[in-house]
Amino acid sequence: MKINVMTKVLDANDAWAAENRSFLQLRKMDMVNIIASPGAGKTTFLERTIDLLKDTVRIGVIEGDIATARDAMRIQKKGVPAYQINTGTACHLEANLLNTALKGICAENELDLIFVENIGNLVCPAEFDIGESAKIALLSVTEGDDKVEKYPLLFSEASVLVISKMGLLKHTNFDIDAATAAFRKLNKKAMVFKVDSLEGTGFEPWIEFIRSRIAKQPVSA
Amino acid sequence: MKINVMTKVLDANDAWAAENRSFLQLRKMDMVNIIASPGAGKTTFLERTIDLLKDTVRIGVIEGDIATARDAMRIQKKGVPAYQINTGTACHLEANLLNTALKGICAENELDLIFVENIGNLVCPAEFDIGESAKIALLSVTEGDDKVEKYPLLFSEASVLVISKMGLLKHTNFDIDAATAAFRKLNKKAMVFKVDSLEGTGFEPWIEFIRSRIAKQPVSA
Numbered sequence: 457m458k459i460n461v462m463t464k465v466l467d468a469n470d471a472w473a474a475e476n477r478s479f480l481q482l483r484k485m486d487m488v489n490i491i492a493s494p495g496a497g498k499t500t501f502l503e504r505t506i507d508l509l510k511d512t513v514r515i516g517v518i519e520g521d522i523a524t525a526r527d528a529m530r531i532q533k534k535g536v537p538a539y540q541i542n543t544g545t546a547c548h549l550e551a552n553l554l555n556t557a558l559k560g561i562c563a564e565n566e567l568d569l570i571f572v573e574n575i576g577n578l579v580c581p582a583e584f585d586i587g588e589s590a591k592i593a594l595l596s597v598t599e600g601d602d603k604v605e606k607y608p609l610l611f612s613e614a615s616v617l618v619i620s621k622m623g624l625l626k627h628t629n630f631d632i633d634a635a636t637a638a639f640r641k642l643n644k645k646a647m648v649f650k651v652d653s654l655e656g657t658g659f660e661p662w663i664e665f666i667r668s669r670i671a672k673q674p675v676s677a
Numbered sequence: 678m679k680i681n682v683m684t685k686v687l688d689a690n691d692a693w694a695a696e697n698r699s700f701l702q703l704r705k706m707d708m709v710n711i712i713a714s715p716g717a718g719k720t721t722f723l724e725r726t727i728d729l730l731k732d733t734v735r736i737g738v739i740e741g742d743i744a745t746a747r748d749a750m751r752i753q754k755k756g757v758p759a760y761q762i763n764t765g766t767a768c769h770l771e772a773n774l775l776n777t778a779l780k781g782i783c784a785e786n787e788l789d790l791i792f793v794e795n796i797g798n799l800v801c802p803a804e805f806d807i808g809e810s811a812k813i814a815l816l817s818v819t820e821g822d823d824k825v826e827k828y829p830l831l832f833s834e835a836s837v838l839v840i841s842k843m844g845l846l847k848h849t850n851f852d853i854d855a856a857t858a859a860f861r862k863l864n865k866k867a868m869v870f871k872v873d874s875l876e877g878t879g880f881e882p883w884i885e886f887i888r889s890r891i892a893k894q895p896v897s898a
Contacts, residue, residue, distance in 0.1 A: 577768070606715070606797070623848075624819065
């Protein structure tokens with residue numbers, strides 16, 4: 457919500473985000489922030505990514521949800537550490553919550569890479585820097601190709617756009633060219649990957665992208 | 678976001694919501710508030726509903742979006758008045774914005790029923806009473822059956838749950854029984870409808886529900 461204390465809140469958040477960046481840099485760790493609608497397939501995307509990366513990269517996951525520890529439990533079943541944040545009512549993760557989570561997950565694990573699964577929301581998570589090196593926007597084809605224009609902040613700030621649920625494309629009226637063109641108007645630089653997480657298709661370029669980031673440690677802001 | 682001025686913000690919102698309720702009651706109008714994730718199919722659901730109702734019910738639509746007037750334009754093509762609210766960055770509609778929109782749309786139209794399409798977000802819109810007589814929660818099968826437990830406030834407050842995109846059910850791992858059971862734990866009373874808005878299936882009970890509400894004017898809070 458927009459109120460007159462918003463600037464102060466964002467200043468405090470930015471200070472915590474800077475602290476998180478230092479924490480990660482000192483440990484030569486990378487942290488990426490995955491943001492999408494509820495049900496865009498963030499957790500399934502992460503599960504598949506973990507399967508493909510965990511033998512060569514030491515991964516940890518920080519899960520943000522209003523309620524339940526379902527997602528952290530799903531991730532732990534993949535054999536990697538997961539830390540669940542429950543915000544109760546807050547619609548996004550803030551950097552101070554991440555600070556606690558980072559210290560928690562790093563106290564018990566040596567890690568190269570942390571995936572943060574933000575709360576399912578296309579609006580507020582994009583407004584809060586949590587100290588990540590990249591925002592990964594996920595957009596599922598079942599959501600419609602108009603979402604890029606309707607939620608411009610996330611899509612303009614993302615370093616990567618993952619178009620998900622590609623296997624369902626033929627059953628929808630989603631127009632990949634229209635969505636990509638709308639995205640390019642907001643964002644010239646981001647990589648675009650197309651995947652289906654249940655089928656496990658399209659992951660090679662995404663995995664290659666993550667591997668190349670890890671090879672380039674330490675993290676750049 | 679949770680900050681110490683939240684109570685005051687909600688108090689002010691509730692005062693505007695009460696004013697909106699009086700405004701509607703004086704004019705014997707009903708207003709329902711449709712809340713769902715981005716891409717759950719709110720606008721397509723509304724388009725189909727308008728097709729089925731507009732010959733007998735005088736409908737107006739208030740569209741809430743961060744950016745663009747796409748949805749209002751889609752609705753206007755159906756031959757009913759639509760008023761677009763763009764919030765810029767705010768992730769939900771508040772009652773004072775609705776007050777302006779209500780006065781705007783009613784200045785030029787005699788209406789029986791207003792549908793509000795809230796901003797695509799499962800979190801914040803449920804926290805703000807806008808003066809509606811009912812919250813309609815939409816959940817598409819492509820979002821996954823865990824969303825009811827993960828976003829409990831909306832699903833506990835809803836008077837109606839519409840499970841949408843039923844035509845895609847066979848292509849997903851969505852479990853209708855699990856979703857319905859989770860919903861019933863939070864909400865004993867709400868009606869549950871299953872539709873596919875592109876195919877136009879399952880709408881009869883929902884249309885009957887809306888018609889019966891209109892017949893019972895004036896609005897109950």
